[in-house]
Amino acid sequence: MPSVTVTSDIRAIVLEVAASPGQSVVAGQDLVVLESMKMEIPVAAPTAGIVSEVLVAAGDEVDEGRAVATLEVPGA
Amino acid sequence: MTWQDELADADRRRALTREMGGPERVARQKSQGKLTARERLDGLFDPGSFHEIGDLSGYAEYGDDGALERLTASSVLFGRGLIDGRLAIASANDFTVRAPDAAGLRKSNAAERTALAMRVPLVRMVDGFGGSVRTLEAIGRTYVPDNPGWEHILANLAAVPVVALGLGTIAGLHTARLVASHYSVMVRGVSHMFMAGPPVLARMGKTYTKEELGGADLQAKAGAVDDVVDSEAEAFERTRRFLSFLPPSVHELPPRAEPRDDPGRRDEWLLDAIPRNRRRVYDPRRVVAALVDNGDFFEVGRAFGGSVITGLARFNGWPAALMASNPHVYGGGWTAEAAQKVARFVDFADTFHLPVVNLVDIPGFVIGQEAEMAGTVRHGARALSAVYQTRSPWCSVILRKAFGVAGAGHTDHSRVQHRYAWPSADWGSMPMEGGIEAAYRAEIDAAPDRAAKVAEIEARLNRVRSPLRTAEYFLVEEMIDPRDTRRVLCTFADMTAKLRQAGPTSFGPRP
Numbered sequence: 251m252p253s254v255t256v257t258s259d260i261r262a263i264v265l266e267v268a269a270s271p272g273q274s275v276v277a278g279q280d281l282v283v284l285e286s287m288k289m290e291i292p293v294a295a296p297t298a299g300i301v302s303e304v305l306v307a308a309g310d311e312v313d314e315g316r317a318v319a320t321l322e323v324p325g326a
Numbered sequence: 327m328t329w330q331d332e333l334a335d336a337d338r339r340r341a342l343t344r345e346m347g348g349p350e351r352v353a354r355q356k357s358q359g360k361l362t363a364r365e366r367l368d369g370l371f372d373p374g375s376f377h378e379i380g381d382l383s384g385y386a387e388y389g390d391d392g393a394l395e396r397l398t399a400s401s402v403l404f405g406r407g408l409i410d411g412r413l414a415i416a417s418a419n420d421f422t423v424r425a426p427d428a429a430g431l432r433k434s435n436a437a438e439r440t441a442l443a444m445r446v447p448l449v450r451m452v453d454g455f456g457g458s459v460r461t462l463e464a465i466g467r468t469y470v471p472d473n474p475g476w477e478h479i480l481a482n483l484a485a486v487p488v489v490a491l492g493l494g495t496i497a498g499l500h501t502a503r504l505v506a507s508h509y510s511v512m513v514r515g516v517s518h519m520f521m522a523g524p525p526v527l528a529r530m531g532k533t534y535t536k537e538e539l540g541g542a543d544l545q546a547k548a549g550a551v552d553d554v555v556d557s558e559a560e561a562f563e564r565t566r567r568f569l570s571f572l573p574p575s576v577h578e579l580p581p582r583a584e585p586r587d588d589p590g591r592r593d594e595w596l597l598d599a600i601p602r603n604r605r606r607v608y609d610p611r612r613v614v615a616a617l618v619d620n621g622d623f624f625e626v627g628r629a630f631g632g633s634v635i636t637g638l639a640r641f642n643g644w645p646a647a648l649m650a651s652n653p654h655v656y657g658g659g660w661t662a663e664a665a666q667k668v669a670r671f672v673d674f675a676d677t678f679h680l681p682v683v684n685l686v687d688i689p690g691f692v693i694g695q696e697a698e699m700a701g702t703v704r705h706g707a708r709a710l711s712a713v714y715q716t717r718s719p720w721c722s723v724i725l726r727k728a729f730g731v732a733g734a735g736h737t738d739h740s741r742v743q744h745r746y747a748w749p750s751a752d753w754g755s756m757p758m759e760g761g762i763e764a765a766y767r768a769e770i771d772a773a774p775d776r777a778a779k780v781a782e783i784e785a786r787l788n789r790v791r792s793p794l795r796t797a798e799y800f801l802v803e804e805m806i807d808p809r810d811t812r813r814v815l816c817t818f819a820d821m822t823a824k825l826r827q828a829g830p831t832s833f834g835p836r837p
Contacts (some may be wrong), residue, residue, distance in 0.1 A: 257449055260656050261696060273401045285656030288759055290605045 347422030371407030383429035404437035438478035445575035453494030484834020512542035547629035585643035589816035631667035647675035665705035690730035719822030
């Protein structure tokens with residue numbers, strides 16, 4: 251199955267991890283919630299798939315472009 | 327039949343130039359998934375409307391008897407044609423031609439000058455990487471470099487809509503020709519752009535693929551070009567749509583389309599669009615779609631400076647430039663890149679007499695050491711200056727936050743305001759959440775329970791936070807039901823249409 255890497259668009263702190271490896275997610279579902287400018291900013295799955303890895307933990311600092319999770323996308 | 331022989335000779339020459347760089351090179355161009363220059367011109371213009379100018383130009387070779395032996399096409403094609411029925415000029419580099427080019431630069435300049443003189447849009451189809459040091463040996467000398475044609479390129483930026491399409495591997499002066507436009511597009515996988523390509527960098531010990539060094543997505547994210555598409559056909563389609571919002575030149579006003587959407591249409595969802603929890607985001611593109619005519623929004627530059635969304639739309643048929651904060655990117659806070667995007671977009675709207683609709687949710691500039699190191703304040707000050715210099719009619723709708731210097735930059739406060747607040751509006755010199763600790767330090771330090779004291783102060787402040795208290799002092803003009811936003815924006819466009827002034831601005835936008 252092809253793999254999709256999901257990245258953060260922003261520099262932020264990880265507030266919460268909202269998905270775990272093995273979990274099926276739909277397109278638009280939150281994988282990780284970041285905090286920036288006092289806002290809770292979700293990083294959503296760009297497509298439906300199965301979470302293979304979550305690459306960050308709550309409290310981590312992430313930079314723009316940093317990979318936060320990978321998805322396996324069936325049949326893509 | 328006096329001139330029959332000459333006409334026959336001209337026809338024969340035309341047939342030769344139509345072969346472009348020859349069957350082998352044309353086949354190679356097509357095997358790379360690229361259209362030829364002639365297919366590009368045919369694909370851009372309305373069917374059958376392309377009229378070539380300079381169709382006899384090329385590199386000729388004559389025999390000892392003076393008879394033409396070969397004529398290789400020029401590497402630049404240009405002409406006029408119709409785009410959705412409106413006259414435009416387009417030029418296209420023909421990358422299949424590798425012969426010396428006696429006419430290329432003159433044709434390239436003629437394309438630029440014709441658009442300026444005719445006061446019609448220019449579409450530049452760029453495919454090529456310019457000079458080679460081999461030329462030096464051929465001409466037997468070096469030269470002080472210049473940028474041929476730049477004076478025309480710059481003049482056009484201030485005069486006619488310029489769209490540039492990156493349709494191959496682009497380096498050298500061609501990179502500047504691509505980005506010196508009002509709207510630039512690259513085709514994913516087919517187009518690459520760099521100031522110097524992989525072979526040059528390999529000599530410096532750095533190995534890159536063309537995609538890694540200058541792929542379309544990289545250049546769009548860097549803000550060097552505006553958009554990325556998946557095919558040349560899509561690039562032509564986006565060109566047509568972009569131009570549909572604009573006048574043929576700065577000497578005319580943007581054309582109103584037949585209104586096809588009810589200006590009083592109310593989208594019920596808008597009342598629930600903004601969450602009560604101030605830390606939660608919402609979908610700004612859904613808000614935009616609910617407000618513009620037919621939900622039709624032509625977004626420009628999505629990959630760059632993402633805390634501000636920019637694009638073109640219509641309100642009751644009137645073309646408008648629309649900006650909207652995007653809370654998903656830094657909460658809508660202005661980064662250096664977002665500020666650059668705002669400045670360029672506002673200048674563009676001013677140049678082509680588009681009214682500006684600004685949907686505001688700006689918590690301020692993005693803060694932190696990285697933001698300082700990016701020179702955010704310099705770019706921010708330029709953006710504010712663009713907002714204060716524009717003559718375009720301007721309407722702000724404050725959806726949620728307007729804080730600090732960047733938030734204040736939602737409008738030129740010294741103009742008469744077309745300004746509306748949603749009930750979710752929240753504004754001030756700085757957000758309360760960050761300021762309580764600093765402003766009430768003594769009171770908090772003296773309290774037995776610090777957290778309880780902070781909460782108590784916050785509750786006090788929240789009572790004065792209502793936008794209705796601001797409205798009592800006429801510090802904001804109106805609060806509206808979000809569902810009425812489309813109606814007020816259409817009225818704004820109707821009322822201010824007559825204030826738009828045709829003519830050149832005091833200076834043109836810089837790329």
